[in-house]
Amino acid sequence: xxxxxxxxxxxxxxxxxxxxxxxxxxxxxxxxxxxxxxxxxxxxxxxxxxxxxxxxxxxxxxxxxxxxxxxxxxxxxxxxxxxxxxxxxxxxxxxxxxxxxxxxxxxxxxxxxxx
Amino acid sequence: xxxxxxxxxxxxxxxxxxxxxxxxxxxxxxxxxxxxxxxxxxxxxxxxxxxxxxxxxxxxxxxxxxxxxxxxxxxxxxxxxxxxxxxxxxxxxxxxxxxxxxxxxxxxxxxxxx
Numbered sequence: 001x002x003x004x005x006x007x008x009x010x011x012x013x014x015x016x017x018x019x020x021x022x023x024x025x026x027x028x029x030x031x032x033x034x035x036x037x038x039x040x041x042x043x044x045x046x047x048x049x050x051x052x053x054x055x056x057x058x059x060x061x062x063x064x065x066x067x068x069x070x071x072x073x074x075x076x077x078x079x080x081x082x083x084x085x086x087x088x089x090x091x092x093x094x095x096x097x098x099x100x101x102x103x104x105x106x107x108x109x110x111x112x113x114x115x
Numbered sequence: 116x117x118x119x120x121x122x123x124x125x126x127x128x129x130x131x132x133x134x135x136x137x138x139x140x141x142x143x144x145x146x147x148x149x150x151x152x153x154x155x156x157x158x159x160x161x162x163x164x165x166x167x168x169x170x171x172x173x174x175x176x177x178x179x180x181x182x183x184x185x186x187x188x189x190x191x192x193x194x195x196x197x198x199x200x201x202x203x204x205x206x207x208x209x210x211x212x213x214x215x216x217x218x219x220x221x222x223x224x225x226x227x228x229x
Contacts, residue, residue, distance in 0.1 A: 006157075009155075034217055036218075036220075041124075041222075041223070041225075042222055042223070043119070043121075043205055043207075043220035043221050043222045043223050044158075044205065044207075044218075044220040045220070046217045046218070046219070049217055090157065090158065102148070102160060102163065102173070103217075103218060104160075105150075105157045105158040105159075106157055107155060107156060107157035108157050
């Protein structure tokens with residue numbers, strides 16, 4: 001079965017420091033990978049995706065993610081964290097086993113950026 | 116911008132009630148999805164629809180049904196609400212075909228069953 005793992009329930013970082021939110025995946029075939037962010041009492045917002053091409057993907061709000069095929073990872077990164085980045089982050093992978101291309105989500109990682 | 120609108124932000128229902136959660140999208144997307152979100156479990160797919168009147172079960176369909184009579188509207192129905200269906204429910208849509216667009220989510224409905 002297709003799956004993603006987010007090994008950290010919570011990540012704490014000080015404002016101005018770099019942040020990393022980890023994600024590993026398991027999928028048959030070529031992975032289509034996504035990151036979404038959820039602010040309190042809101043739905044999920046798309047941040048970035050990897051379909052093919054450059055292993056470093058740039059997305060919204062200064063976030064980027066690095067695709068590593070050998071380690072089956074897709075970690076989310078940002079060079080300098082902001083307090084406003086505090087939110088819940090979800091990694092997702094396309095499930096290619098159906099014709100409808102569902103997304104399978106991880107359990108989420110809460111990011112807390114302290115002033 | 117694509118909008119996915121969920122009719123209620125908060126709902127409180129009694130055990131045994133039939134509950135309707137409504138979702139409307141305004142960009143003519145073929146695919147629509149219902150997920151529930153629970154702490155520590157992430158998002159789990161309940162049902163999805165790939166076209167009008169077409170539906171497929173997701174990973175946790177038990178206790179739920181869906182209706183898609185019009186392309187823009189996808190309804191989730193709790194046939195007889197139970198306390199273990201207390202959760203955040205998220206609707207999403209995307210166009211058929213290329214995955215370049217990912218999903219667009221609504222703001223969610225937080226349902227409490229008492």
